[in-house]
Amino acid sequence: MSTETPPDATIRRHAPAEAAGQRVDQFLAEAAATLSRARVKTLIEAGHATRDGERLTQPGERVRP
Numbered sequence: 001m002s003t004e005t006p007p008d009a010t011i012r013r014h015a016p017a018e019a020a021g022q023r024v025d026q027f028l029a030e031a032a033a034t035l036s037r038a039r040v041k042t043l044i045e046a047g048h049a050t051r052d053g054e055r056l057t058q059p060g061e062r063v064r065p
Contacts, residue, residue, distance in 0.1 A: 011035075017065040024049070025059035 013031040025044055029037035041059040043049055049056040051064070 015063045015065050019063045020065045022063045023059065024051075024056060024061045024063050027063045 011032045013028065015027060019027050025037055025041045028044075028049065029035060029040045032040070035043075040049075044056050044059045047055045047057055051061075
């Protein structure tokens with residue numbers, strides 16, 4: 001059984017209160033262990049990450065719980 005995430009998969013993560021203030025690229029890279037931080041950064045910059053239904057485009061944005 002493969003633990004890799006399919007390339008077209010949607011990964012959903014909810015940030016706990018203790019993650020508030022952390023960089024969103026760091027949080028997502030830790031939450032989706034199959035993706036490197038560099039890959040997460042590229043996905044964010046390309047508009048493939050959302051928060052509350054709005055696209056994120058800056059990897060350095062801060063997490064909100």
